[in-house]
Amino acid sequence: MKRVFSGVQPTGNIHIGNYLGALRQFVELQNDNECIYCIVDMHSITVPQQPQELRQHILDVAALYLAIGVDPKKATVFVQSDVPGHAELSWVLTCSAYTGELSRMTQFKDKSKGRESAPAGLFTYPVLMAADILLYDTHVVPVGNDQKQHIELCRDLAIRINNKYGETFVVPEGRFLKEGARIMALDEPTRKMSKSAENPLSRISLLDDESKIKKAIMKSTTDSEGEVRFDIENKPGISNLMNIYSSFSSLSIEDIQKKYQGCGYGDFKKDLVQVTAEALRPIREQYEEIRHSQELIDVLKEGAEKANDISEKTMLRVKERFGLGFGK
Ligand code: TYM
Numbered sequence: 001m002k003r004v005f006s007g008v009q010p011t012g013n014i015h016i017g018n019y020l021g022a023l024r025q026f027v028e029l030q031n032d033n034e035c036i037y038c039i040v041d042m043h044s045i046t047v048p049q050q051p052q053e054l055r056q057h058i059l060d061v062a063a064l065y066l067a068i069g070v071d072p073k074k075a076t077v078f079v080q081s082d083v084p085g086h087a088e089l090s091w092v093l094t095c096s097a098y099t100g101e102l103s104r105m106t107q108f109k110d111k112s113k114g115r116e117s118a119p120a121g122l123f124t125y126p127v128l129m130a131a132d133i134l135l136y137d138t139h140v141v142p143v144g145n146d147q148k149q150h151i152e153l154c155r156d157l158a159i160r161i162n163n164k165y166g167e168t169f170v171v172p173e174g175r176f177l178k179e180g181a182r183i184m185a186l187d188e189p190t191r192k193m194s195k196s197a198e199n200p201l202s203r204i205s206l207l208d209d210e211s212k213i214k215k216a217i218m219k220s221t222t223d224s225e226g227e228v229r230f231d232i233e234n235k236p237g238i239s240n241l242m243n244i245y246s247s248f249s250s251l252s253i254e255d256i257q258k259k260y261q262g263c264g265y266g267d268f269k270k271d272l273v274q275v276t277a278e279a280l281r282p283i284r285e286q287y288e289e290i291r292h293s294q295e296l297i298d299v300l301k302e303g304a305e306k307a308n309d310i311s312e313k314t315m316l317r318v319k320e321r322f323g324l325g326f327g328k
Contacts, residue, residue, distance in 0.1 A: 001032070001033060001034050002032075002033045002034070002139040002140055003033065003034050003035075003036070003136055003137055003138050003139050003140070003170075004029050004030075004033045004034065004035040004036065004138065004139070004140045004141070004142065005035075005036045005037075005038070005132065005133050005136045005138040005140075005141060005172075006022060006025075006026060006037055006038070006141055006142050006143060007037070007038035007039065007040035007043070007080065007129075007132055008022070008023070008038075008039060008040065008061050008065075009040050009041075009043050009044045009195075010039050010040075010041055010044055010054060010057035010058040010060065010061045011044050011047075011049075011057060011195050011196065012053070012057050012060070012195060013195040013196075013203065013205050014060070014061060014064055014195065014205065014206050014207075015183075015193055015194075015195060015203040015204060015205050015206060016183060016193070016203070016204045016205075016206065016244065016276070016280075017144065017182075017183035017192065017193035017194075017203070018144070018195075018206070019068065019206055020177070020179075020180030020183055020244065020247045020248075021143070021144025021145070021146075021176075021177065021180050021181050021182065021183060022142055022143050022144050023064070023065075023068055024068065024180070025142035025175060025177065026065065026068070026070050026075070026142060027068060027069040027070060029140070029142060029175075030070065030071060030074040030075045031074065033140065035070075035074065035075035035076070036075065036076045036078075036136050036138075036307060036310075037065055037070060037075055037076070037077050037078075038077075038078060038079070038080050038132060038307075039058050039061045039062055039065075039077075039078070039079045039080060040080045040129075040132065041054065041058050041079055041080050041081050042080050042081050042086065042087065042128060043080070043125060043128060043129065044057075045121065046111075046119060046121040046122045046125050047111070047119075047122070058079055059291065059296065060291070062077060062079070062296055062299070062300055063287050063290045063291040063296055064206060064207075064283075064287060065077055066286070066290050066296065066299070067283050067284075067286035067287035067290055068206075068283055068286075072299040072302070072303070076303045076306045076307055077299055077300065077303045078300055078303030078304040078306070078307045079300055079303075079304065080132065082300070082304035082307070082308075083135075083304060083307045083308050083311050084308075084311075085131075085135050085308070085311030085312065085314065085315050086128065086131050086132055086135060086311070087128075087131075088315055089131035089134065089135050089311075089314070089315065089318060090124070090127055090128040090130075090131035092131075092318055092322060092324075093127045093130050093131050093134070093157050093161075094124055094127050096157055096160055096161055096164075097124075097127050097130075097153075097157060101153060101156070102123055102124065102126065102127070102153075103123070105125075105126055105149055105150070105153070106149060107125070107126075107146070107149070107150070108122055108123055108125065108126075126149075126150045126153050126154070127153075127157075129147075129150050129154065130150075130153060130154035130157050130158075133151075133154050133172050134154065134157070134158055134169045134170070134172070134314075135310070135311045135314050135315075136307075136310055136311070136314070137169070137170040137310075137314065138170060138172045139170060139172060139173065140172065140173055140175050141154075141172050141173070141174050141175060142174075142175040143174055143175070143176065144176070144180075144181050144182060144183075145176055145181040145182040146182065146192060147174065148174060148176070151172070151173075151174035154172060155171050155172065158170070158171045158172070159171055161321075165321040165322060166321060168317065168318060168321045177247075179243050179246050179247045179253070180243065180247040183240065183243065183244060183247075184236060184240040185197060185202040185203065186201060186202055186203065186204070186216050186217070186219070186220035186221065186240075187199050187201055187202045187219070187220065187221055188202065188221065189220075189221055189236040189237040189239075189240045190236055200216075201215060201216045201219055201220075202216075203216070204216050204217070204276065204280075206280060206283055206284075207280075207283075207284050207287060208280065209277075209284070210273070210277040213273055213276050213277050213280070214273045214277075217241070217269050217272055217273050217276065218269055218270075218273070220237060220241060220269070221237045222235075222237040222238045222241070222265050223235050223237060223238065226264050226265055228242070228256070228257060228260035228261070228263060228265065228268050229257060230242050230253050230256075230257060238265065238268075241268070241269070241272055242256050242257070244272065244276065245268075245271075245272050245275055248275045248276055248279040249275050
């Protein structure tokens with residue numbers, strides 16, 4: 001059985017990009033693998049957060065995990081800061097990471113652009129992510145395309161340490177979907193859909209109702225050609241919408257192209273509103289049921305215990321390999 005690990009930052013506005021790129025893989029993988037899904041709250045403080053809000057967002061993400069179908073009987077769900085091993089291993093990995101490779105990370109470059117000084121946590125963000133993954137002897141990491149560089153760094157660190165200190169870590173693989181791995185912003189389809197973009201119409205949040213979905217899709221940027229045809233280079237807007245359509249339905253991109261041959265964007269968009277609203281309705285309903293339940297708290301407590309058990313074993317091994325402590 002393979003070990004699967006992934007995480008989502010509790011920064012609010014979890015959107016269909018997060019779902020189609022990563023979250024729906026969580027559900028698919030839980031039947032045949034040992035899955036561990038984390039709410040990575042320590043990553044989210046690399047940018048300023050309101051403490052009261054952050055606590056709510058942690059529970060929001062936990063409830064969303066369950067609402068999309070993550071089953072706590074099959075998968076472990078927990079909050080990163082409940083397991084001290086993440087920060088501990090992160091420091092050990094920091095000592096094997098190079099400043100050069102960290103400064104090449106595009107996420108760091110983007111987030112620190114134009115700032116006179118950026119928090120050191122933004123710089124070492126990918127090392128903490130590598131710690132998350134390596135702590136659990138993870139084989140597979142389901143994520144969206146934007147995490148490719150971080151996964152590569154994690155692999156490099158694991159291989160580097162294995163070579164220097166002897167077999168210590170499993171070298172993980174990223175798992176990226178063909179459709180959905182990179183959902184673009186609806187208002188500006190050359191940028192990826194993001195939780196933090198100012199324009200709320202740039203994204204569809206997982207908890208949006210039909211009227212919000214309708215507004216965002218009907219207003220989304222396309223082109224003046226009016227032909228439903230997949231062409232990322234020249235028609236990024238409609239291609240992104242086709243990607244979303246295909247991800248939420250059983251239709252392939254070719255099927256969609258055929259179905260809407262000769263139709264304008266209006267008809268296509270109206271159908272996409274329906275397809276999206278139908279896919280998100282059950283998630284919203286489940287979420288409402290779970291979000292304020294005791295069950296949610298119990299799942300997180302039990303998850304933290306299980307995660308701690310695994311992580312403590314890994315840390316013993318790491319300390320032994322590195323010669324940390326005195327071997328009591
Ligand atoms: P985060 O919280 O930004 O995003 C959560 C997941 O959603 C994916 N994603 C997307 N997929 C498709 N299209 C998009 N527009 C889009 N935007 C986001 C992300 O790739 C991610 O899979 N660094 C991670 C969190 C993390 C993590 C980990 C992930 C921390 N430790 C260990 C896996 C393993 C992040 O910022 O995700």
